[in-house]
Amino acid sequence: GNSVTQMEGPVTLSEEAFLTINCTYTATGYPSLFWYVQYPGEGLQLLLKATKADDKGSNKGFEATYRKETTSFHLEKGSVQVSDSAVYFCALSERGGSNYKLTFGKGTLLTVNP
């Protein structure tokens, strides 16, 4: 079946450091790809998405490019802030019957220190 593998954390960075969180996927067909963020004690928020190869999703300074040739969707940010501390989930969307469903990676905890 389809799966998502993302780098294990925790990741600890200093403020203004460069962030990369790796994500690779296994899928039949061409899924849509997503990054979600979960702040402590809260639900999931959609951070960005890409629906086809070579698409770049971006939001709040975060970017990720859908790379079909390497089956990857790595999350990057040029300069992290303390407020970016959260758990980040990579996910793909696949069909389940007539619906779509999300398959998630295990999440990467990011801590940004001042």
Next chain:
Amino acid sequence: DTAVSQTPKYLVTQMGNDKSIKCEQNLGHDTMYWYKQDSKKFLKIMFSYNNKELIINETVPNRFSPKSPDKAHLNLHINSLELGDSAVYFCASSQGYGGGYFGPGTRLLVL
């Protein structure tokens, strides 16, 4: 205005009890979901409904019964609660592609 809301936010109960979690979305989406997040933060889909019809049931024990009275609501009823049911349950809605809006979660603790 909250897009996807869930009640209650916290639920503490004894083993063997029956409990329900309610979810409502005001986005006009056709599709709603229940996801379970375990203690290691791993998220897995449980159910998906499309316009009140059950579409996805991911090998969830039949003690869990979702009900969708209309396309804006998807409730989750759990019978005979077990310790292993302790988790955070998220409701979500979407319009295509599977990605969408998540509720704030219901933190269930079974004692």
